[in-house]
Each structure stands twice: as structure tokens, then as C-alpha cells.
Amino acid sequence: MRSLVVLIIALCLSGLSGAASAQRIKDVASIQGVRSNQLIGYGLVVGLPGTGEQNPFTEQSFRTMLANFGIRMDPNIRPNVRNVAAVAVHAELPAFSKPGQTIDVTVSSVGEAKSLQGGSLLQTFLRGVNGEVYAVAQGSLVVSGFGAEGGDGSRIVVNTPTVGRIPNGAMVERAVPSGFANGDSLTLNLHYPDFTTAKSLADTINERLGASPESGYVIATPIDAASVRVTAPRDAGQRVGFLATLENFEFTPADAPARVVINSRTGTIVIGSEVRLLPAAITHGGLTVTISENQQVAQPNAFADGETAVTTQSIVDVDLADSRMFKFEPGVTLDQLVRAVNEVGAAPGDLMAILEALRQAGALRGELIII
The missing domain is CATH 3.30.70 (Alpha-Beta Plaits)
Known part of the structure; x- marks a missing residue:
């Protein structure tokens, strides 16, 4: 895990070290008003091999479906709907979609169904946020997961068998005005x-x-x-x-803001190229990192054109209790700090703590974001 985190940091630093590169307008901007729309519907999946559900709202939906076909059931008789599952169906309606075109749909169980494998979705109306029907979905599900259950109650589940997709499973019935x-x-x-x-x-x-x-x-x-x-x-x-x-x-877009993004759950740390460090001394447990700057005067040759200039020589030293020390060439950057912490085998949590302390001390020029 630690090696992966440091690799991500190194790639980000090396890839972002140069100036921002030219990009196409289509890659950085979108046209206002040209967007997709979310559709949702409620339906029934039938034909399941006993992996459906027996609950009140599934039974009610089943009775309503039969009533639409003119079939009336005795209200005192409870139907066995183990081969049926109530599902929520959702899809994205792309911009400029026209009636007759098809879109993909995702079908998810909303009850206690164990699996949707082998089922077929019956005609389901997909509505927009305004309540109008924009597409109708129907077809056989493609489910990647599966589950198995033993007689003693033991069960194994691979992936998610209660969610499936129907490629080109919905037909657009109405276009969205643009x-x-x-x-x-x-x-x-x-x-x-x-x-x-x-x-x-x-x-x-x-x-x-x-x-x-x-x-x-x-x-x-x-x-x-x-x-x-x-x-x-x-x-x-x-x-x-x-x-x-x-x-x-x-x-050429503007350079990205100076940011350090830390994911505290996964240990991922991403450091932007504009982040800078000021001189500071850091002690973290048995680890000591010292950042210093020395001013040097550079003068041109007596017979050469040029001006006297003041240059800054930066040195980063890392010291551990076992006297391991690392010395770096001039230039105080986060790249050097990350490499120093990695060299001594510190965990990602140590680097997070160091970055947070640097920000509080005002030595980290950049926004620190923890997600």
C-alpha cells in the first residue's frame, strides 16, 4: 500500500512539473443547456428461478399488472410470487435523443430478491423529473453476479446479483426540448x-x-x-x-491551484505542481527533516557580460535515531520531502501528519484538502 501511494505521488509530481499544456475547448468546457437527463421507473422482473420475493408491495404490483390485462384475482388468495421481483429502473437520456432511439438501462432490486439472474423486465415507463414519460424499458437482464445458498442457511455471493443491465433496453418515446x-x-x-x-x-x-x-x-x-x-x-x-x-x-488553461489532497481512508496523497515549501525543521517521532536556505552571491567573469546576482541554495536533511541521513541538491520541493520520508520507510500516515503540521506552521504554500 505504501509503495502504491508513493508511486501515485511521484507520477503526479513528475507529470505536473511542467507548464500547463494546450487543450481543446471540447475537453475543458460544455455548452450550457446541452446535457443528459435522468430517468427512473418502477417495474417487475419475472422468470426468476425461485430467487424472487414474497412481500406485500410485490404482490400488489403483481395484482395491478394482471388487472391491466383484465385478470381479476380473488383478494383472499395470496399469490405465490417467488419468481417475481420488484425493481427500480434508471437510465440516462443523452442530449438530442430522438423518439425511436434506444438507451441502456440499469435494473436494481428494491425488495428481498436474492438474485435477478435469468429474469426479464416487463414493460416499464421511465419518467423524468417533471413526471412525464420519456422512454419505455423492457427486455432480458444481463447480471454479472450470482449467489448460492445451502439448506443450513449458509450462503455465498459473488459480485452483486441483485443489479443487472439491459443494453439498448429502453426506447425513447419523447425528445427533451433544447x-x-x-x-x-x-x-x-x-x-x-x-x-x-x-x-x-x-x-x-x-x-x-x-x-x-x-x-x-x-x-x-x-x-x-x-x-x-x-x-x-x-x-x-x-x-x-x-x-x-x-x-x-x-x-492553454491556467495552472491548477496549489493543492494537496489527502484521502484519509485509503492513504492516497496527491500533490499539485504549484505547491511550495518554505524553510522549516520537522521532527516526527524518531524522524527529523530540516529544510534550510543559504544565500550565495554569483558574480560574472571579469571579461564577460553579466550582472551580479544572489542565488538561493536549499538543503534538505533527514535524520533518524539510527543516524541515517540523506542530503539533497538545492531546491526545496515537496518532491524531495516525499522522497525523504519514503527513503526512511515512513508510512503514509506519517507523511499526512507532516503535511498537516507544515500547513499549520505556514510553511506549506497551498491548500490542504482532506477527503
Whole structure:
């Protein structure tokens, strides 16, 4: 576990050490109003090999289903529905989905059914948040898990046999209205809001399309840290072509904020490239880490051009009770601190404690987030 944690840290530090690279607009932003919608429904899975459930709401659902087909049951007779299970069905309706297209659905048991293996979902209405039906689901389930139970009550379960999927199991019956082609403009929303990134995005669009604030004509205008308004053609077909070109423009987003993210449950530590350390001395149990800086004056050769400059030489020392010591080249970075702690065999919890103490002492320049 410790080796995996340190490997994750090393990869993050090495991968983020350079400047931010150029990215396509489609990878960092989405179009406002163009999104998927969640659908949900309640139905019955039948044909189970005795792994269903016998409870009041399953029986009621079974009676209602039969009544819809004109079959009336004696209310005093309790049906045996061990081959039936009540389930919740949910799906994502992608943007611009049209009637007749199909989507995948996930089926989950809501009662005491032991397994949905081998079952088939009967026609189930999938509704949106407004209560309207947007798709109808039906079909045979694909279940990856299974369970087995002995006569003495012993049981073994592999994966989750009470959840299954139906690929292309729902047919879209109604399209969700979209404001994509309305108005004279559209709005790009950044996945990670940042004022610098929003301005860079707007500047790139204006530059690539021949517009500039100096000329008094702009195509893209940053609204806030998350949104950029872009003037677009009114015709829907032209707007599609305009966006096809726009979303492939490359620009350089701002550097990520200086953050250290710690997952206290798994021991995972991710350190951003912008995090910096100030000189400090750390003692953690038998471990002592010292960070110091020495000022040195560098002068050019007598016959060479140049100016006298003051440089900083940084030294990181790690000391243990058994006199093991590690000395590093100049440059105080978290990379060195992580390597130092790893060299002496400290656990991830030790590094977490050190980082928290550094933040409290003001020697860690970055936001510390514990999840």
C-alpha cells in the first residue's frame, strides 16, 4: 500500500512539473443547456428461478399488472410470487435523443430478491423529473453476479446479483426540448471554474476568429469564472458547423491551484505542481527533516557580460535515531520531502501528519484538502 501511494505521488509530481499544456475547448468546457437527463421507473422482473420475493408491495404490483390485462384475482388468495421481483429502473437520456432511439438501462432490486439472474423486465415507463414519460424499458437482464445458498442457511455471493443491465433496453418515446438553437449566442461552461482560464478561452476564440476588443468587435466574452458567452449563427445547421470548428480550438488553461489532497481512508496523497515549501525543521517521532536556505552571491567573469546576482541554495536533511541521513541538491520541493520520508520507510500516515503540521506552521504554500 505504501509503495502504491508513493508511486501515485511521484507520477503526479513528475507529470505536473511542467507548464500547463494546450487543450481543446471540447475537453475543458460544455455548452450550457446541452446535457443528459435522468430517468427512473418502477417495474417487475419475472422468470426468476425461485430467487424472487414474497412481500406485500410485490404482490400488489403483481395484482395491478394482471388487472391491466383484465385478470381479476380473488383478494383472499395470496399469490405465490417467488419468481417475481420488484425493481427500480434508471437510465440516462443523452442530449438530442430522438423518439425511436434506444438507451441502456440499469435494473436494481428494491425488495428481498436474492438474485435477478435469468429474469426479464416487463414493460416499464421511465419518467423524468417533471413526471412525464420519456422512454419505455423492457427486455432480458444481463447480471454479472450470482449467489448460492445451502439448506443450513449458509450462503455465498459473488459480485452483486441483485443489479443487472439491459443494453439498448429502453426506447425513447419523447425528445427533451433544447434551447441549443435559440438566441444569438451560446454559453460555454468550464468544467473547473477559473478566471484566468475563462479569459484565456475568450481571447483564443476572438483571436482565431479575427475579432478583438481593440476593434470594438468581439465574438467571445467572459461572463464569470465559469462561463464564456459566444456569439453564434441563428441557423441551426450553421450553428452546428460553427461549434464543430470552435470546439477543436486549442488553448492553454491556467495552472491548477496549489493543492494537496489527502484521502484519509485509503492513504492516497496527491500533490499539485504549484505547491511550495518554505524553510522549516520537522521532527516526527524518531524522524527529523530540516529544510534550510543559504544565500550565495554569483558574480560574472571579469571579461564577460553579466550582472551580479544572489542565488538561493536549499538543503534538505533527514535524520533518524539510527543516524541515517540523506542530503539533497538545492531546491526545496515537496518532491524531495516525499522522497525523504519514503527513503526512511515512513508510512503514509506519517507523511499526512507532516503535511498537516507544515500547513499549520505556514510553511506549506497551498491548500490542504482532506477527503
